[in-house]
Amino acid sequence: MDFNKVRVAVIGVGHLGSIHAKLYTQIPEAELVGVFDIDRQTCERVAGELDVKAFESLESLWPAVDAVNIVTPTTTHFNIAMEALQNNKHVFIEKPVTDKIFQAYDLKKFAEHKGLKIQIGHIERFNPAVLALTDVQINPLFIETHRLATFKPRGTDVAVVLDLMIHDIDLVLKFVKSEPTRISANGVGVVSSNIDIANARIEFKNGCVANLTASRISAKKMRKMRIFQKDAYISMDFNEGYSEIFYLENEEHPIFENGTLALSLGELELGELRREIKYNRLKRDDVNPLQLELISFIDAVKNNLEPAITIQDGINALGLAQKVMKEINRHQKYLSRQMGLAIHQSAVKNAEE
Numbered sequence: 001m002d003f004n005k006v007r008v009a010v011i012g013v014g015h016l017g018s019i020h021a022k023l024y025t026q027i028p029e030a031e032l033v034g035v036f037d038i039d040r041q042t043c044e045r046v047a048g049e050l051d052v053k054a055f056e057s058l059e060s061l062w063p064a065v066d067a068v069n070i071v072t073p074t075t076t077h078f079n080i081a082m083e084a085l086q087n088n089k090h091v092f093i094e095k096p097v098t099d100k101i102f103q104a105y106d107l108k109k110f111a112e113h114k115g116l117k118i119q120i121g122h123i124e125r126f127n128p129a130v131l132a133l134t135d136v137q138i139n140p141l142f143i144e145t146h147r148l149a150t151f152k153p154r155g156t157d158v159a160v161v162l163d164l165m166i167h168d169i170d171l172v173l174k175f176v177k178s179e180p181t182r183i184s185a186n187g188v189g190v191v192s193s194n195i196d197i198a199n200a201r202i203e204f205k206n207g208c209v210a211n212l213t214a215s216r217i218s219a220k221k222m223r224k225m226r227i228f229q230k231d232a233y234i235s236m237d238f239n240e241g242y243s244e245i246f247y248l249e250n251e252e253h254p255i256f257e258n259g260t261l262a263l264s265l266g267e268l269e270l271g272e273l274r275r276e277i278k279y280n281r282l283k284r285d286d287v288n289p290l291q292l293e294l295i296s297f298i299d300a301v302k303n304n305l306e307p308a309i310t311i312q313d314g315i316n317a318l319g320l321a322q323k324v325m326k327e328i329n330r331h332q333k334y335l336s337r338q339m340g341l342a343i344h345q346s347a348v349k350n351a352e353e
Contacts (some may be wrong), residue, residue, distance in 0.1 A: 005031040006298050009061050010069045013037045013046040017071035023291045030298045033064050062087040067301050078103040085110050090301045094121040096162050097314030108311045119297045119307035120314030122170040126289035128241035132282035137255050138175050142228040143210040148218035159195035161321050165214035170317040178206035185327035190217050200324045242283035249276040
């Protein structure tokens with residue numbers, strides 16, 4: 001045992017959790033001690049593949065680790081995370097942080113009291129398309145996102161808003177840095193008992209508007225975000241991991257903080273004023289977003305740093321996602337009432353005839 005390493009265990013080693021576990025074995029500052037899953041066969045199989053311990057219970061796991069990584073169904077996050085904190089363990093929680101806001105606040109308060117770290121797994125923060133924009137001034141006026149996925153039964157225990165759209169909600173909050181003031185949303189369940197496709201329009205106090213669409217019943221994948229701001233258009237392709245920027249040169253307020261080479265696309269004439277149009281394609285090569293995310297968690301634990309995505313970030317994203325869901329439910333009830341009224345009126349008309 002290397003006491004200079006952060007001893008970690010992964011709780012929940014289904015499809016995604018097993019990937020988390022494997023990546024920990026490749027992080028020099030971490031030591032994957034073992035894994036736990038309520039499916040004993042899965043637990044032992046993954047443990048055997050990685051040559052680590054298959055813990056029989058959470059109680060047996062706590063003495064062996066410094067931190068845990070929770071990749072279980074959302075409804076179980078709170079109980080497992082709270083038990084970890086009570087046993088003085090740092091915690092990584094896959095998004096969404098919990099399924100109830102008050103539970104997330106309880107975790108935050110308790111972790112702060114104990115001086116423990118909680119990081120939330122909003123992986124798109126580590127996407128190469130986002131990392132490539134580190135030196136770019138982003139001041140959105142309008143944002144449009146499309147996150148479309150082909151259907152998989154995994155993940156349908158929650159609505160698509162909490163499964164997929166929450167990624168974009170987190171990024172929108174990161175870029176806009178303003179309070180939402182108005183939300184309109186709708187969505188429907190198509191192949192599951194939950195919402196499978198949804199759209200939300202979110203207006204912010206600073207005037208920015210975000211239009212978000214998420215679907216898990218698409219014929220092909222798409223994960224894109226487009227940002228429109230003064231003198232610039234930014235397009236992020238999360239699937240391909242790159243960003244494109246079209247912008248008007250402005251020496252007084254440059255879009256790049258440290259300057260960069262860009263392709264000139266000619267000039268735009270605005271009366272007597274001429275503005276040069278420039279283009280840049282930005283990408284961070286050789287980046288594994290999930291591995292980088294886990295490295296940042298280990299770094300926060302080992303060096304007592306603030307996590308890259310704090311539990312407050314998770315709370316903010318969950319809070320807005322739940323407001324979107326509230327609007328979807330309200331819209332569905334309205335449509336149901338209208339349909340019921342139409343049926344009643346038709347029945348009355350038929351009876352009169």
